[in-house]
Amino acid sequence: GYSARRVYLHDWTRKADVWSFGAVLFCLCFSQVPYEEEQDLHELAARIVRGPHVPIPVRPARSPELMELVATALAQRAGDRPDVGHLLAFPAMQAAVYRRKRAEEEDEADGPARP
Structure with missing residues (x-):
């Protein structure tokens, strides 16, 4: 369930990896997978290919910046997804990199860990 529609069409680029990143981020944000209601792998693939786009839950509430990142990474059309460089420039990603x-x-600064 973490593959972009292009993977199922056997025509993929790095933008498919961006979609997969969005799917993993979706799972981390909402504790569920995109298209969770689809139980059959073939139906899931068809849904990813034909749409509609992944519905983004409103609960639990997440920051607008994070929701923009998730929605953009999960864009159905590969051309609407950012490349990895642009993905890293999103405010939500910059904040995560800064915190890390x-x-x-x-x-x-605390020095080596002691046994």
């Missing part, structure tokens, strides 16, 4: 770097710097 900050945590690493704090860990380094």
Whole structure:
């Protein structure tokens, strides 16, 4: 369930990876998979190919920046998805990278872990 429609059409680019990233991010945000109601793999593939787009839940509430990132990464048409460079420039991604770097710097400042 984490593959873009192009994968099912056997015509994929890195934009399919962006869709897959969006699907994983969707799972992390909402504790469910996109198109969760589809039980049959062939039906799931058909739904991804024909649409409609992945419905984004309103609960639990997430930041508008994060929702923009999820929705853009899960765009049905590959041409509507950002490339990886643009994906990393999204405010939600920049904030996550900043927090990660900050945590690493704090860990380094604390010195090596003791047994």
